[in-house]
Amino acid sequence: xxxxxxxxxxxxxVEVSPWKRLLDVLRDxxxxxxxxxxxxxxxxxxxxVELDGEAVNSxxxxxxxxxxxxVTTVEGLARGDVLHAVQRQLVACGGAQCGICTxxxxxxxxxxxxxxxxxxxxxxxxxxxxxxxxAGNICRCTGYQLIVDAVIAAAREVAP
Amino acid sequence: xxxxxxxxxxxxxxxxxxxxxxPGAWHGATVRSQVAHGVLEAIExxxxxxxxxxxxxxxxxxxxxxxxxxxxxxxIALIEDDQPALVPIGGRVMHHDEPIALVAAPTxxxxxxxxxxxxxxxxxxxxxxxxxxxxxGAVALYGPPSPPSPAGPDGAGGDANVFKQFLLxxxxxxxxxxxxxxxxxxxxxxxxxxxxxxEQMYIEPQAMMASWQDGRCHIVGSMQCPFYVHKAMKAxxxxxxDGVVIAQSVTGGGFGGKEEYPSMLAAHxxxxxxxxxxxxxxxxDRDEDIAATTKRHPCRTRHRLAVDARxxxxxxxxxxxxxxxxxxTLSPVVLSRGVLHAxxxxxxxxxxxxxxxxxxxxxxxxxxxxxxxPQTTFAYERQIQKLARLRGEDPLALRKRLALRSGDTTATxxxxxxxxxxxxxxxxxxxxxxxxxGAPPVRHGVNRHGAxxxxxxxxCFYFHGAGFTGxxxxxxxxxxxxxxxxxxxxxxxxxxxxxxxxxxxxxQLAAAALGVDPAEVAxxxxxxxxxxxxxxxxxxRTAMVVGAVVERAARAVRTRLEAWAAExxxxxxxxxxxxxxxxxxxxxxxxxxxxxxxxxxxxDDATYTGAAYPVYGWAACLVDVEIDLDTCELAILRCVxxxxxxxxxxxxxVRGQIEGGTLQALGWAVLENVVYKDGKVANANMTNCIVPTxxxxxxxxxxxxxxxxxxxxxxxxxxxxxxxxxxxxxxANAVEDALGCAFDELPISPEAIAATRPGWSAS
Numbered sequence: 001x002x003x004x005x006x007x008x009x010x011x012x013x014v015e016v017s018p019w020k021r022l023l024d025v026l027r028d029x030x031x032x033x034x035x036x037x038x039x040x041x042x043x044x045x046x047x048x049v050e051l052d053g054e055a056v057n058s059x060x061x062x063x064x065x066x067x068x069x070x071v072t073t074v075e076g077l078a079r080g081d082v083l084h085a086v087q088r089q090l091v092a093c094g095g096a097q098c099g100i101c102t103x104x105x106x107x108x109x110x111x112x113x114x115x116x117x118x119x120x121x122x123x124x125x126x127x128x129x130x131x132x133x134x135a136g137n138i139c140r141c142t143g144y145q146l147i148v149d150a151v152i153a154a155a156r157e158v159a160p
Numbered sequence: 161x162x163x164x165x166x167x168x169x170x171x172x173x174x175x176x177x178x179x180x181x182x183p184g185a186w187h188g189a190t191v192r193s194q195v196a197h198g199v200l201e202a203i204e205x206x207x208x209x210x211x212x213x214x215x216x217x218x219x220x221x222x223x224x225x226x227x228x229x230x231x232x233x234x235x236i237a238l239i240e241d242d243q244p245a246l247v248p249i250g251g252r253v254m255h256h257d258e259p260i261a262l263v264a265a266p267t268x269x270x271x272x273x274x275x276x277x278x279x280x281x282x283x284x285x286x287x288x289x290x291x292x293x294x295x296x297g298a299v300a301l302y303g304p305p306s307p308p309s310p311a312g313p314d315g316a317g318g319d320a321n322v323f324k325q326f327l328l329x330x331x332x333x334x335x336x337x338x339x340x341x342x343x344x345x346x347x348x349x350x351x352x353x354x355x356x357x358x359e360q361m362y363i364e365p366q367a368m369m370a371s372w373q374d375g376r377c378h379i380v381g382s383m384q385c386p387f388y389v390h391k392a393m394k395a396x397x398x399x400x401x402d403g404v405v406i407a408q409s410v411t412g413g414g415f416g417g418k419e420e421y422p423s424m425l426a427a428h429x430x431x432x433x434x435x436x437x438x439x440x441x442x443x444x445d446r447d448e449d450i451a452a453t454t455k456r457h458p459c460r461t462r463h464r465l466a467v468d469a470r471x472x473x474x475x476x477x478x479x480x481x482x483x484x485x486x487x488x489t490l491s492p493v494v495l496s497r498g499v500l501h502a503x504x505x506x507x508x509x510x511x512x513x514x515x516x517x518x519x520x521x522x523x524x525x526x527x528x529x530x531x532x533x534p535q536t537t538f539a540y541e542r543q544i545q546k547l548a549r550l551r552g553e554d555p556l557a558l559r560k561r562l563a564l565r566s567g568d569t570t571a572t573x574x575x576x577x578x579x580x581x582x583x584x585x586x587x588x589x590x591x592x593x594x595x596x597x598g599a600p601p602v603r604h605g606v607n608r609h610g611a612x613x614x615x616x617x618x619x620c621f622y623f624h625g626a627g628f629t630g631x632x633x634x635x636x637x638x639x640x641x642x643x644x645x646x647x648x649x650x651x652x653x654x655x656x657x658x659x660x661x662x663x664x665x666x667x668q669l670a671a672a673a674l675g676v677d678p679a680e681v682a683x684x685x686x687x688x689x690x691x692x693x694x695x696x697x698x699x700x701r702t703a704m705v706v707g708a709v710v711e712r713a714a715r716a717v718r719t720r721l722e723a724w725a726a727e728x729x730x731x732x733x734x735x736x737x738x739x740x741x742x743x744x745x746x747x748x749x750x751x752x753x754x755x756x757x758x759x760x761x762x763x764d765d766a767t768y769t770g771a772a773y774p775v776y777g778w779a780a781c782l783v784d785v786e787i788d789l790d791t792c793e794l795a796i797l798r799c800v801x802x803x804x805x806x807x808x809x810x811x812x813x814v815r816g817q818i819e820g821g822t823l824q825a826l827g828w829a830v831l832e833n834v835v836y837k838d839g840k841v842a843n844a845n846m847t848n849c850i851v852p853t854x855x856x857x858x859x860x861x862x863x864x865x866x867x868x869x870x871x872x873x874x875x876x877x878x879x880x881x882x883x884x885x886x887x888x889x890x891x892a893n894a895v896e897d898a899l900g901c902a903f904d905e906l907p908i909s910p911e912a913i914a915a916t917r918p919g920w921s922a923s
Contacts, residue, residue: 033179034172036412038363039446043846046363074172083170091166094812097820098659099169100364100412106170127859135855138846140361140413141659143819145860146812 005066007032008076018064022056023047025063026073034074034103038138045137048104049073055111057136074103077110085154086110095150097141105137109151118155126152161678161810164664165410165657177367177381177409178443185369185439186223187268188432189275191261192452193253196521196839197287197299200247203261206277222274223436225262227251230431232398236423237391242302243487243524245396245427253282254301254486255523256840257452259424264432264440272445287521289839291460291483294321294518301486302519321519323484324492326499328768330571331475331510341475341510345466349546353463353539354905355888357483357834358456358824360528361851364412365449366421370429371439377430380407383422384414384656385696390688392423393430404430407687414658415824416527419698420489421453450844454526455834457482457494457517459535461502463543466510471551473562475510476571478502480536484517485524491517494525496629498532500772501885503571504540505582505623506562511571521839527698529821530884533624534828541620541889542904545896555893559621559780560586572772579877581778581804581867582621588802588863589619589780601784601797603898603923611790614920615797616898621780622886625773626878627701630763633755633774638695640706642670642713643750644721644738649674651683651710653694655702660880661813665703666710668809669873673714680735692752700777700878703809707873709753716751724749758871775869777882778804781822783890787898792910792917794830794895795858801883802863807875811864814879819860821883827852829888833907 001018004011007030014029026032026049035058038044042057049058050072077084086109089095096102112118112133118126130151131144139147168174191203203226227234227248234248235241247253247260260280265271288299297320319325332338342348368381377397383389386406393404406426411418425442432440444452459482466475480498484491499515530537544562548555564570566580592598601615627633640653651670657663663683671678684690694706718734725737728744741749763770784798801822808814831850835842843849868875892903895913900921905912 027179032172033175036176036364037178038365039846041446041845041847044363074170078171083167087167087170090170091162094163094816096163096166096169097661097816098362098364098411098413099165099174100176100362102169103172106172131854131857135853138363138851138853140363140415140824140851141820142816143821143823143860144854144857145819145862146816148854 001064003063003067005068006070008072016063018062020063021059022061022063022066023058026058032073032075036100036103038100043138044101045108046101046104048107048137050107050111055108072107074106077106084110085157086113086151089150089154089157090147093146093150093153095142095147101137101139105134105139105147108134108137109154112151113155113158116159119159123152126155161664161668163661163813164667174410176364176412177369180369180409182369182439182441185441186264186266186436187271188262188264188429188440188442189271190259190428191263191275191278191280192257193247193260193280193282194256195253195282195284196256198253198282198284200249200251200253200260200280200282202249202281204279204281206279221265223264223432224278225431225435229435230396233395235395236427237395238388238420238423238489239492240488243489245424255521257523259428262428262432264436287839289520289522289836291481291518291520294520295319297321301521323488323517323519324495325514325516326496326768328499328511328513328571330573332512338475338477338510338512342464342466342477345474346469347467347550349465349543349550351463351539351543351546351904353461353542355459355535355538356906357458357525358528358828358832359450359834359849360415360417362413362415362417365444365446366418366425366453367443368422368425368429369439369441370426370433372433377404379404379426379430380409381422381425382411382418383408384418384658384698386654386656386686386688387693388420388696389423389426393426396427397430405687405689408656408685411656411658415529416531416698417453418658419527419696421526446846447844450849451841452523454489454524456528457484457491457525457532457535459498461536461539463539465543465547467547471553473506473508476503476508478513480513480515482517482535483520483522483525485520485522487524489524489526491525493629494527494532498536500572500625500629501533502536502540504544505564505621505778506544507564507568513571522836529824530881531699534825534885534888537622537885538889538906541622541886542892545893556589556619559619563621570772573769574771579775579806579867579869581865584865584867585778585780585802585804588865589782589800592782592800592861592863601786607786607788611788613786613788614898615784615786616894616896618783618890618893618897619780620886620890620893623776623778624700624882624885625776627705627774628699629772630765633705634757636695638706638709638755639692639752640694640709640713641692641750641752642710642717643748644717644741645748646739646742648735649676649681649738651681652691653706653710654686654691655694655706656686656697658697660702660817661810662697662702664813665707665809669707669711670714673711674718674734676734700880700882703876704872704878705755707876708871709755711873713751713753716753717749720749720751774871775877777877777879779882779886781886781890783887783894785891785894785898787895787913792913794908794910794913796826796891797858799826799858799887800861800863802865803879803882804865804867805879806869806872806877807866808864809874809876814864815862817879818862818883821881822860822887823852823857825884825887826891829891829906830908831856
């Protein structure tokens with residue numbers, strides 16, 4: 001099929017099988033390799049992208065489901081050289097180690113922060129909410145503590 | 161200082177193996193055994209399946225490799241040459257999912273499909289999965305065949321199939337002397353502890369690419385130890401050191417899982433690339449990675465503790481048996497570390513530790529953070545807990561009373577000197593439980609679902625030797641180079657950045673020693689043709705051992721540059737001097753430094769006595785748990801780790817190491833497991849082989865304790881592994897506190913808790 005979609009704000013068209021995974025369309029056809037494959041079965045979240053404003057596992061989405069839709073990948077979070085608050089705080093707080101889960105976590109955390117999903121929560125409630133919202137993204141390096149710190153700091157930065 | 165590689169990682173620009181551009185590269189797949197033990201009689205290719213793929217297996221669209229295609233020796237060279245790269249026809253299949261043949265094809269999908277058309281015909285033999293049956297000689301797997309012997313309890317009757325054994329004695333010359341101490345003891349506490357296999361679950365699966373140019377093999381991939389791969393490739397390809405170059409791609413986690421296994425992928429990719437005449441990439445699927453690669457050794461530890469009337473330890477007697485799986489791999493070294501940590505960080509005049517690692521038909525077990533120590537730590541910290549209960553003594557106070565300090569000797573007779581943070585870590589934990597906020601959790605209550613709960617508190621105290629065991633560092637003589645070049649300052653070592661922060665730490669150490677801005681220092685990739693062998697990225701040694709070498713090399717470069725500047729009348733910053741030097745000489749100024757052990761470090765391999773490690777990290781952990789009495793689900797309410805790290809060169813990175821290791825330990829304690837069924841991993845996917853998520857993880861409280869190590873850079877000592885050792889015992893101790901019955905096996909799953917229901921205390 002001819003697949004037309006908007007990726008990180010730019011219209012793109014590719015000729016692919018409708019059964020091809022969105023993950024492979026991004027990585028192989030569009031050469032956007034920031035989105036990672038960790039398990040291929042929707043468990044690890046390394047392939048998380050935003051699809052029309054929803055955070056999804058791109059390994060579980062078929063190309064045929066994406067025609068005419070908007071996709072945001074990790075490559076679309078920064079504005080030029082200006083990092084998204086979540087990216088900046090992941091670096092500042094030490095929330096990235098080996099980094100293979102980080103693109104998925106950055107996309108999901110940016111979704112949480114940009115949509116104000118923890119706005120108005122006190123600190124303890126915000127931390128608990130971040131843990132629920134990011135539970136689909138597995139990190140094996142950090143123990144999650146410094147990632148939660150980074151997401152909270154980013155949310156405070158965006159909406160103090 | 162934030163991580164040097166942080167921005168590349170948060171923007172997705174960091175390129176892991178599967179992200180590399182490889183025009184024209186084919187993809188490799190592995191044909192594996194579907195039995196656990198047998199003889200490979202033939203490799204059959206199904207022509208109809210090949211044709212149905214639209215790719216006749218004629219070599220033009222698909223390339224098939226078997227053991228017959230190996231130009232050198234068919235071994236994965238490491239400690240012993242018992243593991244083949246591919247099982248040859250007529251050879252023995254030793255475990256399920258063992259590599260038999262390889263396929264490369266233009267696409268990954270085609271390669272995996274073609275692999276299904278290749279069917280090994282294997283004459284199955286009886287397999288052995290139980291260490292006691294193996295010890296009893298049920299099946300001959302390793303070493304000289306020994307007559308089957310009736311197995312006594314826990315394998316007491318046999319010594320067949322032993323890859324390696326150790327016997328450590330302190331304070332007694334014979335078994336009779338040891339028995340006499342036990343006979344005279346006021347109390348003897350006996351326990352049997354079983355820990356489970358654990359999957360490293362790095363989020364980037366194993367991945368490697370090989371290509372040949374001008375007769376030279378180039379390998380790039382996800383790995384911890386480029387020179388381990390280099391050694392293995394020299395043997396397999398029959399080439400000299402210049403015949404193969406190993407490069408590391410950005411590596412998505414290792415934890416020991418990318419210590420020895422990458423040599424297997426490198427071998428396979430190299431053989432396929434050689435035959436196919438083009439680059440070949442191999443990226444494992446997650447299920448394949450879990451099914452075929454190494455895990456933490458399952459371990460059974462029997463522990464006897466003799467205590468005198470005053471509550472002092474009189475003698476410790478330990479028997480450790482690890483399941484090594486089908487090949488030797490790194491098992492002797494894992495066992496060694498397990499044995500050397502088994503007596504714990506406690507004063508005791510008489511110690512005997514016997515350790516054996518035994519062959520079975522499980523896939524080989526191998527390196528995983530902690531490397532044998534978490535297994536034996538679980539046992540001794542449960543025993544100490546039982547002693548506290550027996551004596552009615554506060555568990556933390558009892559540990560503090562018995563703990564090793566400077567001036568004491570360890571089980572190997574090592575006299576402890578500097579950097580023993582015992583009192584400091586106890587003070588840190590006491591600080592965390594002082595006052596109402598730190599009070600023990602209320603025993604009985606109701607959770608947010610309205611279910612009745614019980615709560616409890618557990619503590620543990622433990623240590624971890626940093627760096628290689630015994631004389632390992634002297635033998636290895638790791639080297640690193642610092643160079644002043646026209647491009648700036650470069651650090652060259654074979655240490656691999658695997659997320660632990662080594663390039664950031666080296667940048668900081670070199671910049672401080674040179675007196676320059678960190679931005680002027682680059683740590684280059686550990687490509688074997690461009691860096692000296694600094695040793696593998698293992699054993700909590702990178703910052704402490706290689707970092708100290710980097711620091712010395714940087715100081716030497718600074719001294720020489722300053723001398724050159726004085727001689728030539730050059731002034732300005734060191735960076736300016738370096739630029740002037742490069743312009744004037746047209747070359748670089750480099751210093752390569754070799755590791756030197758601290759003075760007075762002596763180890764005797766024959767008697768297993770002396771300084772087992774140059775220094776130890778010391779740690780204490782506190783865990784509060786809550787158990788839902790209806791579902792037996794366990795929640796960790798609080799987890800505090802206080803770790804003596806010597807000096808935190810980069811506190812955020814050190815915290816990250818401790819917290820990551822702590823959660824791996826908590827996961828091992830309560831929910832992680834690898835389930836074997838007839839030698840095959842039955843839960844080879846992330847849906848069933850689970851690791852903790854954000855929602856499973858408690859808030860982690862980390863206290864960095866700094867008691868400097870005089871021979872580490874800035875006082876630092878190893879930190880990578882220690883947080884893995886203790887928390888599982890703290891969890892078991894907390895559950896025992898809550899329910900009043902013992903938990904001596906991992907994992908402490910809801911099913912395991914439910915099974916103890918009849919033994920729960922009334923209150």
